[in-house]
Amino acid sequence: MTDNPIFAVAARAETLRARGADVITLAAGEPQAATSAVVVEAAVAAVRDPVAHHYGPAQGDPDLRELVAANVTRDTGPAWTADDVQIALGAKHALFLALQALVGAGDEVLVAGPGWPGHAEVVAAAGGVAVPVTADKEFRVSVDALDRCRTSRTRALILSSPGNPTGAVHPESRLRDIADWAQRHGMWVISDDIYRAFDYTGTYQSILRVAPQLRCRSVVVGGVSKEHAMTGWRVGWLAAPREIIASARLHVSRTITHVPTVNQRAALAALDDHDTPARAARDYARRRTMLVEALNQIDGIDCPLPDGGMFAFPDVSGLLHDRGWSSSADLAAWLLDTAHVAVVPGEAFNAPGRIRVCFAIDDETLITAIDRLKAALGPVPEADTRQLEEAR
Ligand SMILES: Cc1ncc(COP(=O)(O)O)c(C=O)c1O
Numbered sequence: 001m002t003d004n005p006i007f008a009v010a011a012r013a014e015t016l017r018a019r020g021a022d023v024i025t026l027a028a029g030e031p032q033a034a035t036s037a038v039v040v041e042a043a044v045a046a047v048r049d050p051v052a053h054h055y056g057p058a059q060g061d062p063d064l065r066e067l068v069a070a071n072v073t074r075d076t077g078p079a080w081t082a083d084d085v086q087i088a089l090g091a092k093h094a095l096f097l098a099l100q101a102l103v104g105a106g107d108e109v110l111v112a113g114p115g116w117p118g119h120a121e122v123v124a125a126a127g128g129v130a131v132p133v134t135a136d137k138e139f140r141v142s143v144d145a146l147d148r149c150r151t152s153r154t155r156a157l158i159l160s161s162p163g164n165p166t167g168a169v170h171p172e173s174r175l176r177d178i179a180d181w182a183q184r185h186g187m188w189v190i191s192d193d194i195y196r197a198f199d200y201t202g203t204y205q206s207i208l209r210v211a212p213q214l215r216c217r218s219v220v221v222g223g224v225s226k227e228h229a230m231t232g233w234r235v236g237w238l239a240a241p242r243e244i245i246a247s248a249r250l251h252v253s254r255t256i257t258h259v260p261t262v263n264q265r266a267a268l269a270a271l272d273d274h275d276t277p278a279r280a281a282r283d284y285a286r287r288r289t290m291l292v293e294a295l296n297q298i299d300g301i302d303c304p305l306p307d308g309g310m311f312a313f314p315d316v317s318g319l320l321h322d323r324g325w326s327s328s329a330d331l332a333a334w335l336l337d338t339a340h341v342a343v344v345p346g347e348a349f350n351a352p353g354r355i356r357v358c359f360a361i362d363d364e365t366l367i368t369a370i371d372r373l374k375a376a377l378g379p380v381p382e383a384d385t386r387q388l389e390e391a392r
Helices: 005-018 035-047 064-076 091-101 117-125 143-149 172-184 211-215 242-253 261-272 275-296 316-322 328-339 365-375 385-392
Strands: 083-088 108-113 129-134 152-162 188-192 218-223 236-239 355-358
Touching: 005 152, 005 328, 005 365, 035 261, 064 083, 064 218, 064 236, 064 261, 083 242, 091 117, 091 152, 091 188, 091 218, 091 236, 091 242, 117 129, 117 152, 129 143, 143 172, 143 365, 152 172, 172 188, 172 211, 188 211, 236 242, 275 365, 316 328, 328 355, 328 365
Parallel strands: 108 129, 108 152, 152 188, 188 218
Antiparallel strands: 083 236, 218 236
């Protein structure tokens, strides 16, 4: 059994740090910022409230479920109530709860490739078989590709838009095609909306928004991890038809009992804080441009501008060829050891020849990381990372 390869990069970076190296991590799949003060204060208040010291409902705090339902209704169109929501230990756990309800041993679930390895991992953990669907050149899933992967065992599709690591946002017409396909073949659609706040094109739509008829065969997964810099708090959710929620509630009740109450109160405060995700989205949009422009100045790197998410996903195959590295994993290891910049090799996402570079990091650190990358991988034309400083 292998662990998530992204954690392996983080572990190597930690080892170097422990030896005194000044390592910058652009490998993490999380915002580097601290959780906002308003959320921390809500958690402190919850810690002091004896009600939060005792057992709560397995399905999750009713106030939190109500707010989640209102948000999912706003995003998707069809009405959802607190009864349609299960609170989970992060979006990954929410995905697992949905899959253990939907998938029997050997059932197949289609996942986008390149894609977040966690999708395949939760499918496997739930007893299913993840089948990678090769995305098109713009990293979007097409109906042709879905059809090529469909068998009599296919139960569901996991769609994440904006995606990780690609940042691809599926436009309305593509979502409509996918929805028609799902309906035609009686597929479940699991919409992983964890990056919904980070759409830099203004084109993000939930698949249910364009195809509300899918409501009875859809699971909407979300959480506070990315939007609110709360990855360590472990609060996510699923909104789904009642039979899925009943199964998820039973699973939670039999295993973890419920998500810790203090953390749910923190998530409740987060959902009331609209400034933090809006500010993060503005900052990430600016950093995305700065990073992509800098990467494209390096000979042998071709970096598309991602539509959404928190990552650049450049093609480094030209660099590998020119400089003699045999794989992007070799390049990433070399960058970590010599430039002390951690990135994730594309192999982790089934995309050899690429690397994933996170831009959810503060301006100063990102500028330093860019300077190091350029020094290590140059020569490059006069670089202008100072532009950002002037713009600020
Ligand atoms: C597409 C996607 N979904 C879900 C998750 C997991 O989110 P959480 O930390 O809330 O479990 C991640 C984390 O990287 C992700 O990239």
